[in-house]
Amino acid sequence: MYVGAADGSLAELEKWAARHLPGWKLVRHDGRLADAAAQIEAYLQGKRHNITCPLDMRGTPFQRTVWNALLTIPHGQTRTYADIAVTIGKPSAVRAVGAAIGANPLLIAVPCHRVVGKNGALTGYRGGLAMKKRLLELERQEIFAR
Numbered sequence: 423m424y425v426g427a428a429d430g431s432l433a434e435l436e437k438w439a440a441r442h443l444p445g446w447k448l449v450r451h452d453g454r455l456a457d458a459a460a461q462i463e464a465y466l467q468g469k470r471h472n473i474t475c476p477l478d479m480r481g482t483p484f485q486r487t488v489w490n491a492l493l494t495i496p497h498g499q500t501r502t503y504a505d506i507a508v509t510i511g512k513p514s515a516v517r518a519v520g521a522a523i524g525a526n527p528l529l530i531a532v533p534c535h536r537v538v539g540k541n542g543a544l545t546g547y548r549g550g551l552a553m554k555k556r557l558l559e560l561e562r563q564e565i566f567a568r
Contacts, residue, residue, distance in 0.1 A: 438527065443480075462530055468560060471497035473531040481525060488522035495536040498561040502538060503545075524548070530557070 439448055452459075457475050464470035479489050491509045495501050501509075507519045526534045529549055535557040539545040547554035 442525070442527065458531075465530060466560070468563070471561075472533075475531075477528055477531055479528065479532065481522070481527075484518065485522040485525055488519055489526055489528075489532045492523070492526070492532050492534055492537065495533060500536050500538045500542065500558065502540060504540070506537060520545075536561075 436448060439446055458473065461470060461473045461475055465473065479486050481489065487510050488506060491506050494509070503516050503520050503523070504513070506523070507513050507516045510519070512518070523534045523537055524546065526532050526548075529535070529547075535547055535549070535554045537545075544551050544554055544558075
């Protein structure tokens with residue numbers, strides 16, 4: 423079983439799941455998602471800096487290594503794809519790092535929005551560049567508000 427989005431907008435999740443989890447059935451289960459939903463809501467309100475509920479990161483060993491590196495990027499900071507490649511000990515694997523980040527199934531919880539291109543340029547984000555920009559601005563505003 424794979425638990426779907428709590429807000430009922432499953433189209434994007436269904437598309438992703440069909441590609442990455444063939445044969446799995448998405449099931450809405452608000453009770454099981456309550457803690458994660460509350461944490462994400464608190465993050466979006468600037469009341470929380472990370473998501474601490476258990477994460478089921480299904481991917482290749484390389485993808486999981488990249489995703490774990492994303493979890494080490496401090497709130498309000500960014501890293502480049504090259505930085506992540508160096509962090510995981512594979513400095514020449516920048517494109518592979520980009521592909522792994524693009525396959526991240528847990529947006530916000532695994533903060534791929536904190537990864538930018540060279541010179542800080544905003545690059546692709548499955549949630550859209552406008553959302554990536556908003557998330558980065560939210561985190562920066564919180565830091566300056568302290």
